[in-house]
Amino acid sequence: MPAPLRFTVSHRSSAARVGVVETPHGSFDTPAFMPVGTRGAVKGVTPHQLADTGAQVTLNNTYHLLLRPGPEQVAALGGVHRFMGWSRPILTDSGGYQAFSMADINAVDDDGVTFKSIVTGTPIHLSPERAIQVQNKLGADIIMAFDDCPPPLDPSAAPPSLARDRHIELRARMKNYDHDARLDLANERTIRWLERCARAHGRPDDQALFGIVQGGTDLARRSWSASRVGNVELPGYAIGGVAVGEPHEEIARVVAHTAALLPDDKPRYLMGVGYERDLVAAVRAGVDMFDCVLPTRNGRNANAFTRTGQLRLRNARFAEDPAPLEDGCDCPACDPAAHGWPADAPLSRAYLRHLFMAREMLGPILLSLHNLRHFQRLMLDIRAAVREDDWSRLEARWPVAAPGLHADLGNP
Amino acid sequence: MPAPLRFTVSHRSSAARVGVVETPHGSFDTPAFMPVGTRGAVKGVTPHQLADTGAQVTLNNTYHLLLRPGPEQVAALGGVHRFMGWSRPILTDSGGYQAFSMADINAVDDDGVTFKSIVTGTPIHLSPERAIQVQNKLGADIIMAFDDCPPPLDPSAAPPSLARDRHIELRARMKNYDHDARLDLANERTIRWLERCARAHGRPDDQALFGIVQGGTDLARRSWSASRVGNVELPGYAIGGVAVGEPHEEIARVVAHTAALLPDDKPRYLMGVGYERDLVAAVRAGVDMFDCVLPTRNGRNANAFTRTGQLRLRNARFAEDPAPLEDGCDCPACDPAAHGWPADAPLSRAYLRHLFMAREMLGPILLSLHNLRHFQRLMLDIRAAVREDDWSRLEARWPVAAPGLHADLGNP
Numbered sequence: 001m002p003a004p005l006r007f008t009v010s011h012r013s014s015a016a017r018v019g020v021v022e023t024p025h026g027s028f029d030t031p032a033f034m035p036v037g038t039r040g041a042v043k044g045v046t047p048h049q050l051a052d053t054g055a056q057v058t059l060n061n062t063y064h065l066l067l068r069p070g071p072e073q074v075a076a077l078g079g080v081h082r083f084m085g086w087s088r089p090i091l092t093d094s095g096g097y098q099a100f101s102m103a104d105i106n107a108v109d110d111d112g113v114t115f116k117s118i119v120t121g122t123p124i125h126l127s128p129e130r131a132i133q134v135q136n137k138l139g140a141d142i143i144m145a146f147d148d149c150p151p152p153l154d155p156s157a158a159p160p161s162l163a164r165d166r167h168i169e170l171r172a173r174m175k176n177y178d179h180d181a182r183l184d185l186a187n188e189r190t191i192r193w194l195e196r197c198a199r200a201h202g203r204p205d206d207q208a209l210f211g212i213v214q215g216g217t218d219l220a221r222r223s224w225s226a227s228r229v230g231n232v233e234l235p236g237y238a239i240g241g242v243a244v245g246e247p248h249e250e251i252a253r254v255v256a257h258t259a260a261l262l263p264d265d266k267p268r269y270l271m272g273v274g275y276e277r278d279l280v281a282a283v284r285a286g287v288d289m290f291d292c293v294l295p296t297r298n299g300r301n302a303n304a305f306t307r308t309g310q311l312r313l314r315n316a317r318f319a320e321d322p323a324p325l326e327d328g329c330d331c332p333a334c335d336p337a338a339h340g341w342p343a344d345a346p347l348s349r350a351y352l353r354h355l356f357m358a359r360e361m362l363g364p365i366l367l368s369l370h371n372l373r374h375f376q377r378l379m380l381d382i383r384a385a386v387r388e389d390d391w392s393r394l395e396a397r398w399p400v401a402a403p404g405l406h407a408d409l410g411n412p
Numbered sequence: 413m414p415a416p417l418r419f420t421v422s423h424r425s426s427a428a429r430v431g432v433v434e435t436p437h438g439s440f441d442t443p444a445f446m447p448v449g450t451r452g453a454v455k456g457v458t459p460h461q462l463a464d465t466g467a468q469v470t471l472n473n474t475y476h477l478l479l480r481p482g483p484e485q486v487a488a489l490g491g492v493h494r495f496m497g498w499s500r501p502i503l504t505d506s507g508g509y510q511a512f513s514m515a516d517i518n519a520v521d522d523d524g525v526t527f528k529s530i531v532t533g534t535p536i537h538l539s540p541e542r543a544i545q546v547q548n549k550l551g552a553d554i555i556m557a558f559d560d561c562p563p564p565l566d567p568s569a570a571p572p573s574l575a576r577d578r579h580i581e582l583r584a585r586m587k588n589y590d591h592d593a594r595l596d597l598a599n600e601r602t603i604r605w606l607e608r609c610a611r612a613h614g615r616p617d618d619q620a621l622f623g624i625v626q627g628g629t630d631l632a633r634r635s636w637s638a639s640r641v642g643n644v645e646l647p648g649y650a651i652g653g654v655a656v657g658e659p660h661e662e663i664a665r666v667v668a669h670t671a672a673l674l675p676d677d678k679p680r681y682l683m684g685v686g687y688e689r690d691l692v693a694a695v696r697a698g699v700d701m702f703d704c705v706l707p708t709r710n711g712r713n714a715n716a717f718t719r720t721g722q723l724r725l726r727n728a729r730f731a732e733d734p735a736p737l738e739d740g741c742d743c744p745a746c747d748p749a750a751h752g753w754p755a756d757a758p759l760s761r762a763y764l765r766h767l768f769m770a771r772e773m774l775g776p777i778l779l780s781l782h783n784l785r786h787f788q789r790l791m792l793d794i795r796a797a798v799r800e801d802d803w804s805r806l807e808a809r810w811p812v813a814a815p816g817l818h819a820d821l822g823n824p
């Protein structure tokens with residue numbers, strides 16, 4: 001059986017490593033940041049522009065593609081790469097996370113989860129077998145096990161994107177909710193489901209199945225999960241259930257503990273993370289892959305990432321600001337000529353603000369491109385720090401990634 | 413005084429001509445199609461993508477930029493080219509057309525028009541002098557005279573984009589409305605205002621002022637206007653007040669009559685037109701420049717132009733259609749690899765439809781790019797027809813541009 005994925009580490013700096021992941025659709029450098037193309041499109045960005053930001057691998061959400069247009073439809077159109085015009089590596093999640101956090105759930109049991117389609121209103125059932133079957137049809141290079149995603153201990157701390165209000169309401173209705181018992185159930189179920197996923201996997205030769213470690217913020221439960229998940233021989237392993245509202249220090253503590261327990265020779269993927277300092281801390285703990293909607297979501301909301309914090313472009317103080325978003329940035333907004341534009345100067349913050357005030361699509365587009373490039377530039381500098389085994393330059397260049405940073409600077 | 417614009421004709425085919433317009437920001441080939449960047453951005457399209465469609469010149473609306481962010485602001489940011497990151501030729505209209513057709517008008521008299529800002533609610537006054545002063549501040553290469561734009565004879569035939577309902581309501585309130593008298597007033601006012609515009613023009617060395625012929629669909633009034641406007645020595649002349657709801661044959665009749673009356677050695681610009689067959693008919697009548705929002709507006713509405721008519725992509729019949737929008741099209745959606753995408757096949761109609769059904773921004777973006785390229789491909793073929801003095805190939809390749817075409821095919 002040919003391996004669907006090969007991971008080669010070329011440099012190390014303590015637990016951090018730089019390497020290459022090879023897939024049937026080409027390779028990507030690690031540590032890697034994967035932009036999120038939820039419905040088969042990174043919002044507002046063409047695949048050409050996406051590649052131009054330096055992204056080498058992207059993520060699609062199985063939950064959304066399952067509901068629309070459906071896996072059979074994507075398969076009939078040649079699979080997800082051809083579907084979206086991106087012939088490079090793609091990862092799909094299992095759909096479990098969204099089914100648990102976003103959907104109108106009818107039933108959860110050992111067999112899986114039943115929820116109502118937000119598109120058609122009809123009931124959809126996701127089980128380990130069905131989640132893998134759907135991902136086999138989508139055809140991504142890396143697919144994820146179907147796991148049980150417990151809600152955070154304190155839903156009111158979760159970001160709104162995690163259906164925070166719904167979790168608060170549900171929790172209020174569950175009089176005797178026992179979070180520890182829920183974590184244990186999720187941990188055990190996740191292992192049982194992982195074994196069912198591995199058995200159901202129909203394309204092990206060209207799709208790499210990753211297992212997912214759960215356990216909340218409890219290190220003992222993380223150890224148990226990492227040990228059991230790690231015992232299933234797989235091409236890679238992920239850390240799930242992190243960054244659902246915890247502060248940076250908590251994320252760093254859980255990730256450092258868990259990453260060290262996962263096989264050293266396989267890529268480690270921290271799901272849904274995150275801000276710059278979360279990424280740096282996770283890389284230093286030995287994590288190789290990340291995905292996050294922050295660049296595009298914040299871009300659409302007129303928030304521009306910079307190395308010293310976010311600019312909220314709707315703020316009136318930018319109305320006459322002729323400066324580019326960030327000096328030294330090489331994104332299309334900050335250095336258009338380098339991207340083939342017929343332009344001889346950076347776009348100004350004032351112009352970009354104008355686009356948002358006038359509700360022009362180009363505002364979200366350009367800020368998404370800038371933010372996507374911001375995170376790819378961070379990954380380039382992170383890889384350089386690992387190769388040179390020297391983190392001092394990174395810390396100097398990226399104040400926003402400093403561990404002691406006040407949360408408000410990086411976290412709007 | 414150096415000329416702000418040079419027009420060189422290289423080929424002719426009866427009244428049609430191929431040439432080059434040189435401006436302080438480079439040249440463009442004629443006949444030219446100018447995409448519309450209303451608020452300093454062609455909706456959904458970066459300047460790089462716009463140039464990639466083959467566009468060499470773009471149009472901005474003075475009315476919109478006057479209201480937001482204001483001409484002083486654009487000037488402080490280096491002028492409209494630098495403002496929007498497009499260092500190639502730009503044309504601005506005078507703001508009159510929008511002030512007359514869209515705005516909540518308070519007063520119109522010989523001095524100009526007073527209307528309420530849709531941004532701030534404050535009254536704005538546009539006179540010939542003010543319209544030129546604003547355009548001098550914006551700094552486009554070609555600027556337009558402030559003209560009196562009479563409403564169409566039958567407002568109910570006008571497209572909704574011309575505030576049709578408002579015109580119907582206004583007309584109903586005007587008991588003794590005399591369209592002929594209104595046309596005469598507009599004609600006379602337009603001449604008086606043109607003379608005031610020419611006197612007020614503060615940058616004749618690097619901005620070419622074009623006059624505008626009015627006269628409605630009455631050929632005698634068009635003759636009168638063309639003769640009077642043509643008597644003012646200017647770098648170019650435009651035909652206004654066309655395509656406000658008339659059928660193709662009426663547009664062609666008025667344009668053919670009027671274009672022949674304008675100086676042969678100056679570029680002729682038909683404002684706000686239009687569909688493919690309108691463009692071909694106008695070029696054959698001697699018109700050199702066009703602008704229209706159709707490619708981007710229809711693209712945002714999921715309508716894709718093709719050489720045989722428009723595809724309405726929301727139609728369920730495209731849900732499983734693996735074909736590209738149009739065979740032989742070289743736009744980024746139909747031939748992504750040619751545009752540097754990491755893609756090895758055209759995007760399917762099914763995928764593009766999916767983007768619209770899922771409300772992904774990428775749907776409007778990709779259809780706008782396709783439609784913009786469609787019109788630039790038409791202009792390329794039109795120029796070839798003029799150079800070869802042979803229109804048979806154009807007619808065979810562009811069924812949608814055939815003069816006898818049923819209106820419904822090209823006109824949704």
